[in-house]
Amino acid sequence: MAVASPSQRATSQFLRRLRRSLPWYPFIIINAVVFLVFNLVPWISMFRYSVLKTDLLSTREFVGVAHFINMLTDAKLHKAMLNTAWFTLMYIPLLVAISLGVAVLVNRPLRGMKAFRAIYFLPNITSVAVLALIFRRFLSPRPDGPLNFLIGLVGIPPQRWLIDVYQAMPSIVGISLWEAFGYFMVIWLAGLQAIPNELYDAAKVDGANGWRLHRYVTIPLLRPTAAFIIVIATIGALQVFGSIFILTGGGPVNATTTVVYQIYNEAFNFGRFGYASALSILFFLIILLIALIQSRYLRFGEDVY
Amino acid sequence: MSVSETSSTSVEKPNPIRETIIYLLMAAVAITTVGPFLIMLSVSLTQNIRFITFPVELIPTPMTLENFQTLFARTDALRWLFNSVYVAVISTLGGVITSSMAGFAFARGDFWGKNVIFVLFLGILIMPDTALIVPQFVVLSQLGLVNTYTALIGPWFASIFGTFLLRQAYLSIPRDYDDAGTIDGANLWQNWWHVLMPQVVPTMATLAVLRFMGNWNSFFYPMIVTSKSDMRTLTVGLGTVARSGGDAGLDMAGAVLGFLPTLLVFILMQRYIIRGISLSGVKG
Numbered sequence: 306m307a308v309a310s311p312s313q314r315a316t317s318q319f320l321r322r323l324r325r326s327l328p329w330y331p332f333i334i335i336n337a338v339v340f341l342v343f344n345l346v347p348w349i350s351m352f353r354y355s356v357l358k359t360d361l362l363s364t365r366e367f368v369g370v371a372h373f374i375n376m377l378t379d380a381k382l383h384k385a386m387l388n389t390a391w392f393t394l395m396y397i398p399l400l401v402a403i404s405l406g407v408a409v410l411v412n413r414p415l416r417g418m419k420a421f422r423a424i425y426f427l428p429n430i431t432s433v434a435v436l437a438l439i440f441r442r443f444l445s446p447r448p449d450g451p452l453n454f455l456i457g458l459v460g461i462p463p464q465r466w467l468i469d470v471y472q473a474m475p476s477i478v479g480i481s482l483w484e485a486f487g488y489f490m491v492i493w494l495a496g497l498q499a500i501p502n503e504l505y506d507a508a509k510v511d512g513a514n515g516w517r518l519h520r521y522v523t524i525p526l527l528r529p530t531a532a533f534i535i536v537i538a539t540i541g542a543l544q545v546f547g548s549i550f551i552l553t554g555g556g557p558v559n560a561t562t563t564v565v566y567q568i569y570n571e572a573f574n575f576g577r578f579g580y581a582s583a584l585s586i587l588f589f590l591i592i593l594l595i596a597l598i599q600s601r602y603l604r605f606g607e608d609v610y
Numbered sequence: 611m612s613v614s615e616t617s618s619t620s621v622e623k624p625n626p627i628r629e630t631i632i633y634l635l636m637a638a639v640a641i642t643t644v645g646p647f648l649i650m651l652s653v654s655l656t657q658n659i660r661f662i663t664f665p666v667e668l669i670p671t672p673m674t675l676e677n678f679q680t681l682f683a684r685t686d687a688l689r690w691l692f693n694s695v696y697v698a699v700i701s702t703l704g705g706v707i708t709s710s711m712a713g714f715a716f717a718r719g720d721f722w723g724k725n726v727i728f729v730l731f732l733g734i735l736i737m738p739d740t741a742l743i744v745p746q747f748v749v750l751s752q753l754g755l756v757n758t759y760t761a762l763i764g765p766w767f768a769s770i771f772g773t774f775l776l777r778q779a780y781l782s783i784p785r786d787y788d789d790a791g792t793i794d795g796a797n798l799w800q801n802w803w804h805v806l807m808p809q810v811v812p813t814m815a816t817l818a819v820l821r822f823m824g825n826w827n828s829f830f831y832p833m834i835v836t837s838k839s840d841m842r843t844l845t846v847g848l849g850t851v852a853r854s855g856g857d858a859g860l861d862m863a864g865a866v867l868g869f870l871p872t873l874l875v876f877i878l879m880q881r882y883i884i885r886g887i888s889l890s891g892v893k894g
Binding site for chain 2: 329336339415423426428443447487544547550551565568
């Protein structure tokens with residue numbers, strides 16, 4: 306009997322491996338096709354279009370890295386980046402403080418607590434369209450508009466809210482906070498409740514009480530939750546779009562034009578799909594960079610004990 | 611809301627004054643979240659209301675459904691509602707089943723490219739979806755898929771987050787179950803469907819609710835891939851209503867129509883939503 310040659314052995318091993326593998330592919334084929342069509346191909350096309358000047362219809366011209374050079378002098382883009390930073394810097398600290406405050410408030414074995422938590426979560430289940438329909442009316446600049454009436458009760462004169470250059474972005478921040486705090490409250494609650502009671506007992510035995518209990522047990526043990534919330538919320542904040550699109554259209558005078566809104570503008574209002582693709586790459590890199598820096602600085606994903 | 615009943619912050623002795631203050635604070639926060647919805651409802655039932663002016667009449671007299679009739683007559687709201695239900699249901703079912711299949715394969719499978727594909731999926735997961743909107747539109751318009759259900763449903767027909775979630779669920783099941791199934795003569799599909807999947811149904815339900823809500827409320831992508839009114843989803847359609855500057859009654863009727871379905875799902879499936887968030891912290 307002939308001894309199988311190394312290549313024959315390799316072939317039979319290959320066939321065995323193939324036979325073992327084949328039955329599994331049908332399980333992932335739909336996933337693979339969806340990601341190919343809706344993610345991988347767009348990914349590649351993003352890079353391909355970033356070096357073209359095209360409106361998808363008639364013009365199509367290779368421009369090399371011109372788009373990326375133009376970004377350096379694109380005043381509208383710079384304004385949009387500042388606006389996005391402004392939004393994020395207002396939004397994140399307030400969101401963290403409010404959602405944590407509310408979580409601490411409802412993290413008690415009191416009657417009706419579950420109902421309160423559910424009620425606080427309500428804004429989060431609404432779509433941005435519903436949100437916009439409601440708040441466009443609530444932030445009406447009329448003196449008898451809901452919010453102007455309410456601030457009038459404490460003696461503040463009527464404001465112009467969404468149609469005021471300086472108030473538009475803070476208004477969007479307020480609406481976003483209203484929508485999101487219940488969601489992050491739930492994450493804080495999960496973090497709070499993951500702290501074992503024994504740690505508090507141990508700290509008390511060691512003589513800690515009141516504030517010091519929180520200083521040395523609650524706060525350090527919530528760090529992973531805080532890191533998670535800050536990273537996730539920042540990635541979300543940088544991408545703010547829907548409420549701005551519906552409520553202000555980027556205005557007044559570009560006061561609420563964010564990076565995503567500007568990308569939308571370039572592509573769908575000016576038909577500059579090449580430049581918009583290049584901006585998408587820039588935007589992706591910015592988000593990635595910020596998320597990486599935050600993760601590192603906040604020691605995201607590390608255990609505390 | 612069912613994160614858990616117990617509290618871990620400080621063991622408090624009952625103190626009536628303290629408790630009252632806490633309840634007052636909680637009620638104040640509750641008014642800010644529920645108040646707008648109550649006013650939305652009452653204005654939607656008010657006749658001829660152009661603006662919302664305070665103080666508002668919470669129970670309107672006479673109460674009327676005129677605003678809803680106007681909404682259905684003047685816009686494609688019924689069609690949008692149908693589109694949203696259709697797209698959300700198919701997207702949810704599709705996404706949950708494919709996640710379950712792929713999760714099973716990544717948990718139990720031994721096939722070529724498993725690790726490469728897994729890492730590739732992870733890479734896609736970190737891509738912020740808004741950065742991909744323009745290229746997605748470019749590709750879809752080249753494929754002639756703008757204004758189709760395929761475009762609306764397609765990206766939702768698979769979920770990387772769901773695949774990871776289900777993979778974890780399958781990994782927590784002991785291998786003995788697979789072996790028992792195999793000994794009884796089950797093939798991979800039968801093992802997946804009859805032996806393992808029944809044990810991850812709660813995870814699939816959690817995923818289903820998150821996906822449904824996420825799809826129903828999504829705005830940017832469905833807005834981009836639809837330009838015809840009759841292909842819009844409710845969320846996108848209501849966005850155009852909000853921008854069109856009708857009267858307040860019409861706007862609030864639209865808001866009620868958009869809000870009720872999600873409220874219904876929330877009331878019925880609350881514990882799955884909360885579980886999903888605390889489990890992952892990531893939206894569907």
